[in-house]
Amino acid sequence: MSEQGQRIEVVTDQDVVRVRQLVRTLAVAVKLSLVDQTKIVTAASELARNTLVYGGGGWVEATSVDNGRRKGIRIVFADQGPGIADLDLAFTDGYTTGGGLGLGLSGARRLVDEFDIVTAVGEGTTITVTKWCR
Template identity: 75%
Template sequence: MTIAADKDVVLVRQVVRSVAVTVALSLVDQTKLVTAASELARNTLVYGGGGGAEIGVVDSGRRKGVRIVFADDGPGIADLDLALSDGYTSGGGLGLGLGGARRLVDEFEIDTAPGRGTRVTITKWSRST
């Protein structure tokens, strides 16, 4: 999915919720995933200058989950430790920051460097086996 305008952030949230329902995430886990995805989609738009999101179902053999990859070709994150620290936000998002988004999901991976953009991969697993 392309993230180039505010309406795209809304669409990402809608698709993430729909996919979360199909893998039987609880309502609480759906909300956590949608909240994290919304923050990361907004970051992709505002700080990365736009980019994309790939949303898919993953299967570990025991349970299913939702994996989302957000990618942009923006300026990258100069101080990743600061950006991931509790309470850090540069404004404009939900106020969660990357650290808050990381706490809402089961798996969080980020690849960034100044001048080469940012790629964030998150996964939320169903609790049932």
């Protein structure tokens, strides 16, 4: 069961800040612990920046979810950019094509409970992450 999500178009640096603020608000609302709030907001910041920098922009949608036992927050990051040709390489710590530290994708995956990625070269990338309350 999930509620209506809130969507933010990601086109500029400022939109990445708005994504952080939206995720923070939702994380507080579903009562994630302080450390888990920090982790999900950090992961959202990394992935939203990827959407902007590597995907050429896109959108982010955040929703509070409830599986009957636990509450949580689910966030989708979608772009119609170049896609990722080699996922194993993209998830390697330190690998980057954009001059960053190469920690965004691999680091974000470590900070969430569920991580799903769908990507196709030339079509874009969609990443869905979920963080559950303990």
